[in-house]
Amino acid sequence: MNADPTDTRYPHLDLGDLIAGAAGQPIGDQAREHLAGCEHCQLEANRWNLVADGVRGLAAAAPETAQPARPRRIRQRLPAGPWRRAMLVAGSAAAALVLLVGVGAATGYVHVHLSRPGTETALTAVTGCSQLEQARGTLEQVNGSSLVIKTASGQPVTVTTTASTFVSMSGALLSDITDGASVMVRGHSSDGTIAAAIVTVGPPFSAVNPPGFVPVQGTVSGASTAGFTLVMSGGSRVRVTTSGSTVVVVPHAGLGQLPAGGTTFAVGHAGPGGTLSARGVAVIRQLPQGNPQLNVSLKNCSPASIDSALAFGG
Amino acid sequence: MNDPYGDAGAATFTASHEGACDGAGLLRRIGQGDEDAMAAFYREHGRVVLAQVLLVTGERAGAEEIVQDTMLAVWRGAGSFRGESSVRSWVIAIARRQTRDRLRGKRLRVVDDAFLADQPGSGPGPEVMALDRAELAEVRSAIRELRPAHREVLGLAFGSGLSLPEVAGVLEIPVGTVKSRLTAARTALNRILNEKGQNR
Numbered sequence: 001m002n003a004d005p006t007d008t009r010y011p012h013l014d015l016g017d018l019i020a021g022a023a024g025q026p027i028g029d030q031a032r033e034h035l036a037g038c039e040h041c042q043l044e045a046n047r048w049n050l051v052a053d054g055v056r057g058l059a060a061a062a063p064e065t066a067q068p069a070r071p072r073r074i075r076q077r078l079p080a081g082p083w084r085r086a087m088l089v090a091g092s093a094a095a096a097l098v099l100l101v102g103v104g105a106a107t108g109y110v111h112v113h114l115s116r117p118g119t120e121t122a123l124t125a126v127t128g129c130s131q132l133e134q135a136r137g138t139l140e141q142v143n144g145s146s147l148v149i150k151t152a153s154g155q156p157v158t159v160t161t162t163a164s165t166f167v168s169m170s171g172a173l174l175s176d177i178t179d180g181a182s183v184m185v186r187g188h189s190s191d192g193t194i195a196a197a198i199v200t201v202g203p204p205f206s207a208v209n210p211p212g213f214v215p216v217q218g219t220v221s222g223a224s225t226a227g228f229t230l231v232m233s234g235g236s237r238v239r240v241t242t243s244g245s246t247v248v249v250v251p252h253a254g255l256g257q258l259p260a261g262g263t264t265f266a267v268g269h270a271g272p273g274g275t276l277s278a279r280g281v282a283v284i285r286q287l288p289q290g291n292p293q294l295n296v297s298l299k300n301c302s303p304a305s306i307d308s309a310l311a312f313g314g
Numbered sequence: 315m316n317d318p319y320g321d322a323g324a325a326t327f328t329a330s331h332e333g334a335c336d337g338a339g340l341l342r343r344i345g346q347g348d349e350d351a352m353a354a355f356y357r358e359h360g361r362v363v364l365a366q367v368l369l370v371t372g373e374r375a376g377a378e379e380i381v382q383d384t385m386l387a388v389w390r391g392a393g394s395f396r397g398e399s400s401v402r403s404w405v406i407a408i409a410r411r412q413t414r415d416r417l418r419g420k421r422l423r424v425v426d427d428a429f430l431a432d433q434p435g436s437g438p439g440p441e442v443m444a445l446d447r448a449e450l451a452e453v454r455s456a457i458r459e460l461r462p463a464h465r466e467v468l469g470l471a472f473g474s475g476l477s478l479p480e481v482a483g484v485l486e487i488p489v490g491t492v493k494s495r496l497t498a499a500r501t502a503l504n505r506i507l508n509e510k511g512q513n514r
Contacts, residue, residue: 015493016478023472051500052472054453059365059473 013041022048033236036216037192122155122274132267135159135276139264139283142255147281149264158275159266161255166280166306169257173248173285174225176201181220185230185240193239196227200249216240258283267306280306337401345393352389359402360385362474363409369469370413370462380416384409403480406470410484417462448507456506464499471496 013021017031022045027035035041123133137151147159161167177183177199187196194216218232227241250257258264262285268278280303337358343351363384368377387408395404448456457465470481471492482489 015497016489019471019478019493019496023475023477025477047500050448050450050453051457051468051503053450054457055369055468055472057450057454058369058457059362059469 012038013044018044018048021045022052024052029233032216033232033234036189036194036232036236036238039189042189122151122153122157123270123276131269132279133270133276135264135266137264139258139260139262141260142258145255147255147258147264147266147278149266157266158273159268159278159281160271160275161278161281165268165278166251166303167253167255167258168249168251168280168282169253169262169285170247170249170282171262171285172244172246173250174242174246176248176250177220177223177228177242179220179223179228181223182218183220183230184217186216187240187246193241194230196240196242196246198247198249199240199242200251202251253283259285279303338395338397341388341392341395341401344389345395352385355388356385359405362402363405366406366466366469366474367409367413369457369473370466371417372458372462372465376416380409380412383412383416387412399483400476400480402474403476403484406474406476407484410466452507452510453503456503456510459506460499460502463495464502467492467495468499 011034013027013031013035017027018041021027021031021035035045123135125133135149135151135157137149137157140148140150140156142148145161147161149157149159151157181201183202184200185194185196186198186200187194189195216230216232216238218230218238221229221231221237225242227239230238230240232238258281262283264284265282266276266278267280268276271277337355340351340355340358344355360381364377364381367380367384368374371377371380384405388405391408395401399407457468460468467481467485470476470484471478474481476484478489478492482492485492485495487495
């Protein structure tokens, strides 16, 4: 952290912290705690976040229309086998979904976009990810390690899971925010209080830092339907308010927690008999207020991207 | 409705760029002529390298050729990787050299160090206010108008998954100069937005 020459009351975040935060890299607890209570640093963080998001948006968009290299040049300059194969792979990856989760805090809307929404077939390809299939629908039942999803057209799809399948649950689950829970809160900060847009319960594995949102991590104290006090590792306390539009995410949920009737997304590999061997499953247990539109978005075809998308950035 | 995420790709998640594959192990296999390893390497790094090169050059066909040349260099020189940096920063450094050579051929300068290294940090002012008002799509558009060196450092810092020391390694400059350059890039971005009179 850095001393601000115009304000000697406390040190502000230094440029390295701001850049690291905008780049999605970890910053220290002390810096995080300072950020939670410092509007000056929040403004600076938001500016860097906006720049970083602009760069990432361009980077994510670039490969979508990229074409594999011209064969003439490849044959001239590279062994045909590996190069051609690599470029075929690249061509596939280039078309990968560049869709990401966002929360419009002002409206309480959640936008999660899975490719080709509204499709009525049971399993559909994930555009750009040649090995992946997807299914979406309503969770009918959980049978051991399998789920049955009923699609919009009424077709049942059996989704099989393994120990490595990522399962998340989300929605207006304020009751899951209990005293002692470890959470990450993202929302707007004002007068030392954070209005929570997203609360991720449990250890976060990937922090998104949207512009205007302050990510703060800590332990819940004094939980109620109106909010809670977030106790950070250094002992600092921040008041967090919640509402019916707050999205609560429980990554690494157990299958037994998944409620019948929940809106369900599954991504994985096609199995025998029209089944889906899931790499990840997301279930929306209870929609937040505001009649949100739900879509799931993948940055690319990697397992990490699937996990991130299905945990809504959790 | 003011939804900053309505624009596809507006917010991104950061995933581990080393992925499930051991990057150094892949390079060892590539060095032994393993075609599958080359394909896996491309899968792991090709997209990010292309995005970074495209950000700097702003020209797709040329960027794709630079990526080709970069991957050719990887295919031929995988055995030279000594593990002194991450695989990602190593391949991006190769791509940067390829880009520099290509642009130098066109008598363009990738980096104007004399101009960039000593740029002062920007305190809050009218130009910062322009950024405060800007929408994400406007910022993306303005980034395209930055000079290549500014686009390069922004891409390395925010689009490639590299840490500041890794960015410094790729650019072969001190970390402090990376910070100065990033600040200069943001100042230039503010200026572009301000000149456009963007309002939110």
